Amino acid sequence: MSVSGKSVLKRLDWFSVLIYISLVFIGWINIYSSTFTDDNPSIFNFASLHGKQLFFIGTSAVAIVIILALEANFYERFSSLFYIISTALLLGLFVFGKTIAGATSWYDLGFFNLQPSEFAKVATALALAKYLSDIQTDIKRQKDQIIAILILLIPAFLIIPQPDPGSALVFFALIFVIFREGLPLYYLGIGFMVILIFILTLMFGTIWVSIILGLLLALFLLLKKPSFKVPIIPVGLIYVAIVLFSLSVNFVFNSVFEQRHRDRFSLWLRLEKDPKKLEEIRRDIGYNTYQSEKAIESGGKYGKGFLEGTRTKGDFVPEQHTDYIFSTVGEEWGFVGTASVVILFTTLLLRLVYLAERQKNDFSRMYGYGVISILFVHYFINIGMVIGVLPTIGIPLPFFSYGGSGLLFFTALLFIFLKLDANRLNELT
């Protein structure tokens, strides 16, 4: 290999780096604001949360240097090892784990609480890319499909009992990588249909769902080209299956779900028609979301200004410096701020897709997709929850939320890919 440090910096995708720096900076500004008190205004106070976050940012910078300095094929070569280590660490939590806020997700390292599920995200993305890019793997084969999916499911199922369903969900997102590499799309189609019918049934009831579906089917039969033969029996069976599924949704929702689950859906899909009761549910189980929505709403177009967010100051939004950090942006910077952050994330993700697609090396491309999937699902679920379009699932906003492990491993996740990208021309040799 003939890569010098200089050429890494030259070939590094600075556009992505710039967005990364912007997000980290904006995130820190908002952490500062949401943890700011009048008697503790110093920026460099390492006892305060914003001070600690500054320290984590420094640590991440060091990590970036190390990541970029290491040889590109180091990551591919040791990906299996990382995966094994991360699995071991997740298992170890059952014995040595430290419980914070009800979840046994941390190792207490004295100066620092390490969250192995963050490490596992990087490791799994690497391991999946490694497995899929293996010359012997053929994703069209069912056996290989199952192994690929197992690579995701093992850490996911180790994390669920912590309990941390939010983080577990992230691993499922890696399925995008497998799709990109050839997993038949109807898997996704079926999954999407299942979710859609579930929601539609809750909102409109089985009867309407079957009627509308029947009408759509009839319309299709009427408008189709005469030459196109419709396999009547399978289509009929699918229709019956959908109706049965829709019926079972009602049963599951009413008999298997507990009231608190039902309430979440009632709130999310506005199933409760009585506005008073809806408001009650909203204030009760939807308290966090209610407060964050109100805080964002109160920001208006241009926001109340830096350090001027009254609801932020009054600690009305719980977990505001971690999962609900976006509400601070909304309150203090208004629509201008929130839209900018959404645009920054969208741009970064699209840029990463572009970078992934230009990889000559299969491993780099697949890992790139892994990075995009993980970042996207965090961003999607977190902001969706904070602005009240998704039900409450505790998951941090990448680069933004307060937290050392999170920032460090999101940074690692991204910069390993940027390193691979910077090295792509060397791969030809």
Place this chain on the structure above:
Amino acid sequence: MRKILLSSIILLVGITFIGRLSYLQIFSFSPNQILEDPAIKAVYDYPERGYIYDRNGKLLVANQPAYDVMVIPREVKPLDTLEFCKLLGIDKERFVSQLKKARVYSPRLPSVLVPQLSKEDYGRLQEKMRRFEGFYIQKRSLRYYDTNSGANVLGYISEVNEWDLERNPSYAAGELKGTTGIEKEYETILRGRKGVKYIQKDRFNRDIGPYKSGTLDTLPEQGKQITVTIDKILQEYGEKLMIGKHGGIVALEPASGEILALISGPTYDPALLVGRERSKNYSKLHYDTISKPTFDRSILASQSPGSPFKTINALVALQEGAITPETTFHCYNGFYVGKRKRGCHCGGGTRNLNSGIYLSCNAYFAGAFRKIYDQFPTSAEGMDVWEKHVKSFGLGTFLGYDLPTGRPGRIPNKEYYNRIYGDNRWSSSTIISNSIGQGEVEVTPIQLANMTAAIANRGHYFTPHVLKKIGADDISIPEFTEAKHTTIDRKYFEPVVQGMAEVYKKGTAARLQIEGIEIAGKTGTVENFTRINGVRTQLTDNSVFVAFAPVDNPKIAIAVYIENGYFGSRYAGHIASLMIEKYLKGEITRVDLEKRMLEKTLEDEYAKPYSGQPFKINERVW
């Protein structure tokens, strides 16, 4: 497809998020943030409500401190309930239930435990209060009345209700506002502007400092004191005379339209509607449906004016050339409408304008009234002219005085009669009762007084009003300071005024003459009816009197309306005479007359229709 799948989802999610954010932050955004924000508490600093003085600078209404015992349920520690209840002067059940109510309302926020302690109770409690944690005493300002009169005109203040809160965002729950009378009319002047401090709260409702370092805070602006046109002495005297009588007295200063006294009987002590017993007293007053003390008869009782209205008909007839002062009509102890005879008390004989007025001859005014109409081709045209003249005296309108309630009375017009009798199927004979102030015309006492003032001024009046000064400045409201002219020429007033002066010399009020003061007046004895179990029943006549004095350069114009007082010269005449003397001389020389008025009541008369027994009317009691 595989390559663009993820990109499409990313874009779609981005667009959805921006859509949702624009909905939240642009469309749902309400500009009234500061008051809706749970993180900001507005603490108000209430200025003292402005005092009210009478026309001579005598205090009418001031403020007094009141002390509420407040409780913050969460902070209450176990205490000696028995001792505490004894200190507060309440029983234990009430204490327990109030405390529970407060806890239900909010464990963190203060609630009133015992409202409005007296000064003495406060003194006793103050030093011991420290021992009872979770309780404290909050000072409030209540109205203090330096008179027990004028409740109807001064009005009262009460807590704002939901309706006020919705309509007027400057009020907050629990604040007081003027609900009736002057307190309501001049609310914004008396109230001043409350100051506000915005305090940043955390989610536990703890203070964490001023919001925006206090840059949005405002200081309270004191309420201004106002001086009203009411003469405290006259008002109090009038109310004393009205004890046991139902009706209204309105006294005006003709040269300015200032209301000297606005008396409604029966009335109540304004202090009843202040303090702890307020709601109890209020229901008692409100549900007294027989004497209706909260019904301000001086401006709300719309009734037939009776004979004083003859003066207006005389003026209209003169103006229209229907009569001259020398025109005579013969009275046959009454007059004929077709074949029906209508009675008259004047004694019969030939009457001209002068004697027609001082003897209050019905036949004379019926004749004059007919002559007005006879000049026009149709009754409808006559009616239009008559209506125009009558209304120019402020009758049939709300007058525009500065009190929040009123009635327009009724001056009928051609549409009114067309509706009753059919188009043009009526004539001056049909509506002849209006000639003597019976029939369809209705007026309120204040309109009657204003009409008298217009006669006293020989053709113009000033809109009656109660506001004299705001702070130290005389009012300059054109509505009140500019004269309103009637449609009757000045020259026609003198003969009518002469007739009215004769009323006191040799007419219906000859015995009510005050020495040294020349008065012009007019009696009225008004037939009236009620319904008892659906049967139209006549009651004893209402006693009405209007007067102004002195005849030249009048200082006071007064209208007195006493329900079921029989002859105009009896109750109303006496009261008018006493009021005039009190106002012009400052003391009463005719002690017997005064004594009689103070002692006589009409309670027996008012009890009659409710007795369930047949009863006699118009009894000669004295």
